[in-house]
Amino acid sequence: MLNYALLLHAAPYSHQAALSALRFADTVVANGHRMKTVFFYHDGVHNASALMAPPQDEVHLADGWKRLHREHGTELLVCVAAGLRRGLLDVGEASRHGAMSHSLEAPFELTGVGQLVDAMLTSDRMITFAP
Amino acid sequence: MIDVSGSRPVPQDLLVVLRHPPHGTQWLREGLDVALVAAAFGQRVGLLFQGDGIYALLKGQQAGALGQKGTHPQLAMLEMYDIDTLWVSARGLRERGLSTDDLMLPVVPLEASAMVELLQCHPHTLIF
Numbered sequence: 001m002l003n004y005a006l007l008l009h010a011a012p013y014s015h016q017a018a019l020s021a022l023r024f025a026d027t028v029v030a031n032g033h034r035m036k037t038v039f040f041y042h043d044g045v046h047n048a049s050a051l052m053a054p055p056q057d058e059v060h061l062a063d064g065w066k067r068l069h070r071e072h073g074t075e076l077l078v079c080v081a082a083g084l085r086r087g088l089l090d091v092g093e094a095s096r097h098g099a100m101s102h103s104l105e106a107p108f109e110l111t112g113v114g115q116l117v118d119a120m121l122t123s124d125r126m127i128t129f130a131p
Numbered sequence: 132m133i134d135v136s137g138s139r140p141v142p143q144d145l146l147v148v149l150r151h152p153p154h155g156t157q158w159l160r161e162g163l164d165v166a167l168v169a170a171a172f173g174q175r176v177g178l179l180f181q182g183d184g185i186y187a188l189l190k191g192q193q194a195g196a197l198g199q200k201g202t203h204p205q206l207a208m209l210e211m212y213d214i215d216t217l218w219v220s221a222r223g224l225r226e227r228g229l230s231t232d233d234l235m236l237p238v239v240p241l242e243a244s245a246m247v248e249l250l251q252c253h254p255h256t257l258i259f
Contacts, residue, residue: 007257042161082161113168120145120255121174128258 004028005037005123007116008044012061013054015131018047022064024127029072037075037119038065040108043131045083048076048108069107077119080110140245143177143216145169146253149184153202154195159187162259163205170212177216178209179249180238185223188234206236220246 006025010017021038028035040047052062068074078088087103090110094102104110120126147166151158170176180188192203209215221240224230231238241249250256 041165042157081164082157113165114172116165117145117169117172117174120257126255130258 002033002124003036003122004033005039005119005126006035007039007041007126007128008047009042009128009130011043011046011131012049012052013058014043017129017131018044018061019059021129022059022061022068024129025068025074029068035068035072035074036123037077037115038068039116039119040076040078041082041113041116043086044129045078045086045088048078048083048088048104050105050108051103066107075119076108077111077115078104078108079113079116081113083110140177140218140239140241140249140252141216142249142252142254143175144254145174145176146179146249146256147176148179148181148250148256148258149187150182150259152183152186153192154197154199158259159184159202160200160205162257163187163202165257165259166214167205167208167212170214175216176212176214177218177249177253178214179241179246180217180219180223181246182220182223185219185227185229185234188217188219188236188238189229190233190235192235203235209236218246218249 006021008021012018025035047061054060065076069076089102090104091102149162153159166176194201217238218241219238221242
């Protein structure tokens with residue numbers, strides 16, 4: 001059994017990469033490995049949007065990531081610097097910045113790039129998905 | 132830092148590959164951020180500038196018209212974070228009519244075969 005981490009740079013739906021990453025993550029656990037961490041960076045932070053509302057006949061990416069967390073304990077880490085710039089704020093950040101609403105909720109977590117480095121060092125494999 | 136091209140690259144803990152120029156996208160800035168944070172976490176970090184990423188190293192940069200900060204302040208911080216292992220694609224330099232004299236930091240140019248070896252010998256590689 002291997003511990004896997006994914007680094008996702010791609011926005012949802014704009015590119016194939018986010019869909020490919022979710023399929024890869026599902027395959028990791030289907031093959032008996034551990035899907036330890038998904039780190040959302042660059043435009044990938046938009047995958048964590050609590051306001052994502054795709055048409056019902058399309059894959060719901062944010063729900064897909066949440067399912068991984070629920071069923072397999074996958075950490076869903078969102079870079080705070082990349083996220084704040086792009087409007088991904090949890091309740092605490094929204095309040096701190098005086099924003100009228102928040103756009104990120106658990107199980108997604110705002111975190112620093114240090115957690116990316118940690119995920120890289122503590123996983124057997126880190127795979128990047130980029131547009 | 133390795134001395135001349137032709138000698139074998141010394142692998143670091145992490146190789147960050149930078150392929151985008153300073154302005155126009157966020158790739159270079161966010162790639163450099165990872166390099167700096169990894170170094171702050173005690174990792175030995177090497178940088179490979181490839182393709183238009185070489186423009187990150189050009190001397191005389193400014194913030195530019197788009198209201199972006201530019202990435203030259205981040206490059207100036209590399210030394211403070213003990214990141215002094217910088218490789219560039221020799222072919223990328225030639226294609227852009229540049230020499231190492233045009234660059235703001237000392238770098239080691241690598242030919243294609245050495246770049247293959249560089250990617251193979253690093254335990255971790257992140258590409259931006």
